[in-house]
Amino acid sequence: MEALLQHLVNGLVLGGIYALLGIGLTLIFGLMNVVNFAHGEFYTLGAYATFAALALGGVPFLVALGAAIAGGVLAGALTERVLLRPLRGESIDTVMLVMIGLWIAMQNGELLAWGGVAKSIPHPFPTAPLVLGPLSVAPLRLFVLGAALALIAGAHLLIQRTRLGRAMRATFQDPDTAALMGVRIHHVRTATFALGSGLAAAAGALLGPIFLVYPSMGDLASLKAFSVVILGGLGNIWGATLGGVILGVAEELGAGYVSSGYRDAVGFVIIILVLLFRPSGLFARAERIG
Amino acid sequence: MAKPQLSRITAVLDVLAVLAAAVLAAVALPGPAHAQAPVKVGVIQPLSGPVAASGNYVRMGAEIARDWINGRGGVLGRKIDLVIEDNKSDPKEAASAAEKLIVRDRVPAIMGAWGSSMTLAAMPKLEEYGVPMVVETSSAASITRRGNPWVFRISPPSEMEALGLEKYLDRIGIKKADFLAVNTDWGRGATSAFGEILKKKGVGVGVTEFMDQAATDMSAQLTKIKGTGADTLFLTTSVEQITLVLKQAQEQRLHRRIITTGGSSSPNQLIKQAGAAAEGTYHILFFMPWFPEAMPDGKLARAFVDEWSRRGHPFEGLTEGFRGHDGVATIAEAIRIAGKDEPKAIRDALWKVSITGVNGPIKFEKDGPPGKESGQSRPSIFVVQIRGGKVALPDFLARK
Numbered sequence: 263m264e265a266l267l268q269h270l271v272n273g274l275v276l277g278g279i280y281a282l283l284g285i286g287l288t289l290i291f292g293l294m295n296v297v298n299f300a301h302g303e304f305y306t307l308g309a310y311a312t313f314a315a316l317a318l319g320g321v322p323f324l325v326a327l328g329a330a331i332a333g334g335v336l337a338g339a340l341t342e343r344v345l346l347r348p349l350r351g352e353s354i355d356t357v358m359l360v361m362i363g364l365w366i367a368m369q370n371g372e373l374l375a376w377g378g379v380a381k382s383i384p385h386p387f388p389t390a391p392l393v394l395g396p397l398s399v400a401p402l403r404l405f406v407l408g409a410a411l412a413l414i415a416g417a418h419l420l421i422q423r424t425r426l427g428r429a430m431r432a433t434f435q436d437p438d439t440a441a442l443m444g445v446r447i448h449h450v451r452t453a454t455f456a457l458g459s460g461l462a463a464a465a466g467a468l469l470g471p472i473f474l475v476y477p478s479m480g481d482l483a484s485l486k487a488f489s490v491v492i493l494g495g496l497g498n499i500w501g502a503t504l505g506g507v508i509l510g511v512a513e514e515l516g517a518g519y520v521s522s523g524y525r526d527a528v529g530f531v532i533i534i535l536v537l538l539f540r541p542s543g544l545f546a547r548a549e550r551i552g
Numbered sequence: 553m554a555k556p557q558l559s560r561i562t563a564v565l566d567v568l569a570v571l572a573a574a575v576l577a578a579v580a581l582p583g584p585a586h587a588q589a590p591v592k593v594g595v596i597q598p599l600s601g602p603v604a605a606s607g608n609y610v611r612m613g614a615e616i617a618r619d620w621i622n623g624r625g626g627v628l629g630r631k632i633d634l635v636i637e638d639n640k641s642d643p644k645e646a647a648s649a650a651e652k653l654i655v656r657d658r659v660p661a662i663m664g665a666w667g668s669s670m671t672l673a674a675m676p677k678l679e680e681y682g683v684p685m686v687v688e689t690s691s692a693a694s695i696t697r698r699g700n701p702w703v704f705r706i707s708p709p710s711e712m713e714a715l716g717l718e719k720y721l722d723r724i725g726i727k728k729a730d731f732l733a734v735n736t737d738w739g740r741g742a743t744s745a746f747g748e749i750l751k752k753k754g755v756g757v758g759v760t761e762f763m764d765q766a767a768t769d770m771s772a773q774l775t776k777i778k779g780t781g782a783d784t785l786f787l788t789t790s791v792e793q794i795t796l797v798l799k800q801a802q803e804q805r806l807h808r809r810i811i812t813t814g815g816s817s818s819p820n821q822l823i824k825q826a827g828a829a830a831e832g833t834y835h836i837l838f839f840m841p842w843f844p845e846a847m848p849d850g851k852l853a854r855a856f857v858d859e860w861s862r863r864g865h866p867f868e869g870l871t872e873g874f875r876g877h878d879g880v881a882t883i884a885e886a887i888r889i890a891g892k893d894e895p896k897a898i899r900d901a902l903w904k905v906s907i908t909g910v911n912g913p914i915k916f917e918k919d920g921p922p923g924k925e926s927g928q929s930r931p932s933i934f935v936v937q938i939r940g941g942k943v944a945l946p947d948f949l950a951r952k
Contacts (some may be wrong), residue, residue, distance in 0.1 A: 265779050268804070348776040378604030378638075380792045382825040389828060391803045399805040465809050471769040474792055474825075478601050478640075523762040524727055525772065537654030 264396035269518045270511060275403045277510025278410035279465050282492030283483055284502035285417055289454055293434040296455070297358040300461055301487050302480025303368035308334050308463025309470035310376060313383050323344065323386050323465065327409075329469050329511025334463020335456045342455035347448065365484075366490030372477040380459075385471040407470045413464055414503055417457065421499060429458025430454050434497070462487070489533050502547060508532070590633035591626070592895045593618075593883050595654035595876075596664030596674060600765045601641025603790040607666050608815050609869035610688060611636055613664065613876025616859050626889045634880070638912035639665055643673035643764065650674040654681045660684070660893045661886070663879040668692035668737035678702040684886075684899040688879035689815055689872075692741040696919040696926035704877055704902045704927035706914055710738075710745035713836055714812055716933030717746070721753050723948040724834075726809070728756035728782035732773055732797065735762040742788040742813050763793065770797050772803050784809040791818040794822040795825045802829040802877070812836065819936060819943045824939035830938050834946055837934050838911050841870035842943050848912035848932060855912050878909030902927060 283305065290298045311333040315326035345364065349357050379472050387405060391398040423426035432440040433450040441447050465483070473479075490509055494501025516528030536544055576797060595614055598607035608826055614634060622631045635657045637649035646665045653659045653810040654677060660946060661684050665671045668690040678685050679700055687705040691713065696705055706714070733739030742758050750757055758780030761773040776795070777785060783879030785808040787797060794817050798810070819837075822830040834903055840846060841860075844853035880906055886894055890901035906915045937946040 265775050268775045268778075269772060273770075276769055276771075373600050377608070378598075378600035379608055380602075380605060382795065389799070389802060393805065398805045403803070415887055434730065469768075473796060476600075476602065476604065476792070477907065478766075480770075482768075514772045518776050521762075522773045522776070523764075525767065526764060 265504030267397055267519065269514050271397055273511035273514030274507065275510075276514060277401070277507035278407045278414075279469055280486050280510050281414055281489050281503045281506025282410045282461055282465040283487040284494060285414060286486040286500055287394040288418075288491045288494065288497055288499060288502040289461075290419075290458040291491055292495075293430065293505050294451060294454055295354060297354060297361060298458070299358065299361045299484065300341070300365040300368060301458075302482070302484030303365055303372075304334050304338060304459040304462035304480075305466035305469075305483040305487075306372055306475075306477065306480040307337055307368070309383070309475040310372060310381075310418070310466075311382050311463065312467040312470050313475050316384060317381075327464070330467035331368045331460050331464045333355060334466075335460035337461025337463075338457040341459070344386060346455065347451070348479045365480075369477055369480065376477065377394040378477060379446075380476040381473040382474055384394070398471075402472060409468055410465070413461065417461060418499055418503075420457070426450070431494055441511045486529070489529055492533055493536055493544055495545050498543065498545055501543055501545035505543075508544075557716055560591045566589060571852045572635060588630060590631040591624065591887060592633050592635055592659045593880060594650075594656060594657065594659035594662035595634050595636045595880075596639050596649045596653065596665070596670070597636065597876075598641040598666050598667075598670065599636075599638035599856060603641045603794060603816075605666060605791055605818070605821070606689070606872045607641070609818075609865075609872035610666060610876035610879075612860070612863070612865050612869060613856075613878075614872035614880045615876070615878035616856065616863070616873075617877040620859075621881070621884050626891070627884050628891065629864035630893075632884060633878070635659055635721070639670050639674075640668070641670070643667075643669045646670035648675055648878065659683070659693050660895045661898045663876070663883060663906075666690065668695060669742065671695055672698075672737055675700050675703060675883050676731075679896075682899075683895045686879045686882050686902070688875040689816070690738065692737040693745065694737065694741070696928045697921075697923040698926070700926055701924050702899060702926075704882070704916055704929075706882060706911070706929045707815070707838070707875065707908070708931045709712060709928070709932060710742040710813065712930070713742075713815075713933060714745045714749040715813075717836060718749050718753070719933065720946075720948060721749075721755070724784075724809070726750070726755050726784045728758055729759040729784040729786055730758040730777045730780055730782045730808075731786045731788070732770070732777060733760070733762055733787070734765050734793060736765055738814065740790045743786070746786050746813060752897075756782070762787070765790075765793075767793070768796055770800050770806060773808055773844040774801055777787075778804060778806050782808070784811060784865055786811050786813060788813045790816055791821050794925070798822065798826040798829040798833065802936075806850070810834065815839075816872060816942055818868045818871050819938055821866075823938060823941055823943075824868065831941070832938065834935055836936050837871050837936055838931055840873050840934050840936060841867070841872040841874075843945075849908045849911065852908065874910035878911055878914060881907060882914055897929070 287301045308330040311330035312326045315329045387402040429445045429450045433447045490505040494505030518527040610742040637647035639649050663686045665674050666689045671690040684702045686802050690792045691710045693709045720863040731743040735744045812837050815838045841857050845854035846856050886898045890897035912927045912932035916923035917927040920926045
């Protein structure tokens, strides 16, 4: 019982990060229809930006997190403007190939800039765990979970409650009509990609101090992000949030009670089941547009 | 709409294929042989990916050996040239790196490939082309048991390591132990080798848990291990994952005696990156750069430590870097004995090598099925402990 509670706590923390990754990708993949293989690289970018700001720039921890998110937003905007905008109207395959190219270029760029040896990001939280009965959790992990939830809520508010969010939803439902209504759809696309990339960078910046930072860390993150998006349904923000938590908890319980060697397989078995029985995702509405 | 797309992609692929063929043809042309051309030695290491730290340290050690040998006039009057390939911590890449080194660079001997799975993946290429490889790190028993007569290992297999620990078991006082290992040939081999020694000694074995090489969150495994009530955890993986496991064990209040196996724990890196979480942990190592004079060849060990720091390499890399030195020194000696840089002659000469490396004496004994034996050296094995943020001899030795 104690172990079960501990597994659930662990899974929840992990799930929060998966959700953050998934929301970023579901905006890009689900709404913009861009199969973004480079999503994990923005995650890596966020982690390295945090490392650079903290270890080399010497700024406070929260400032470094902010800088990493800003870096991700800027890099995302640049990517959309330079690579994706000229490809408007091209088939999804062409865009996919370009994103694979970006993925390889970014990963090798990181390898060139930082070397292959993993870096550890210093953080100001005490390393002694908080103990609650049989449960223990590191303060850093609680902070990460809190920050992830805040970012998720922020993204949700941005999309549902602001003019920009309304413009985004309109653009991806019907770009032509939105343009006729005066929405500057080029800008909306740039903003959406920047937001998605910024969330990925935030996930990297938050997970960096818990784990280690190295150039190929984004590969696993990409895989998890795609899993979460498929679980939750394309373009569905709440689906991605719940999908992330489900994946995190399922992996944790699978590793704890089935076999730790198959930890990552547990997530993919769930995805196969979802694809078999609910092909458009666990939380897809009956009718989906866009 | 789809058709022109497809034809454009195939057109691009066509162009790429023609280009690739042209490049291949250009490099496959045999160059003129120079008498004074350097002797090439291939090196396959994980220079990127999840275990990159170790691979880079081994490369640095190999470069020191190369420069020392070249400084003394090289071998056969020729300089040694290292051709270094990155296997990206991936067995598939290790196999293609071996093929590239043999076919394109025409190296007569290789050192590699750090991880057991990577070495095992590269081994069929050695047999296919007939090129010897000195294995500097891998510990899976199967490497020298597969009947591949081109393999010469200077690192200890897990069984040898376990036997090295056996004599201390009573003093350490283990009652029940769990295992946590990377899910590779190395990790699986180590859990069974150490498990057998423990069972033989009447020590209880709790759970054996595995983790993917790239996994970063081990809390599920640790929660499970916490439930067994054992007193010791044997940990077999790279320094990157050891760092994460120690930090996460601290988060979960897993109070265990932790012993790392495989010699790739780089204790100073653990002190730096895991801090207090590394306190009290034991590490099986094959080089003690803190006490170079205690090594079999104290002068060589001291010189290696000094040269390493003169080059500005991180101290924590020394426990891994010496492998690169010893591997290249072994190959250079074999080339000297062979009298020519020809793969088969080097293979035959490897059986006659008898040198002292940074680890200690290197001399190959036969291992594996009769008639197709691989070479296995008997390396020195040491145990150290992290105490008070420093590396020290283990307390069970100090308190006797």
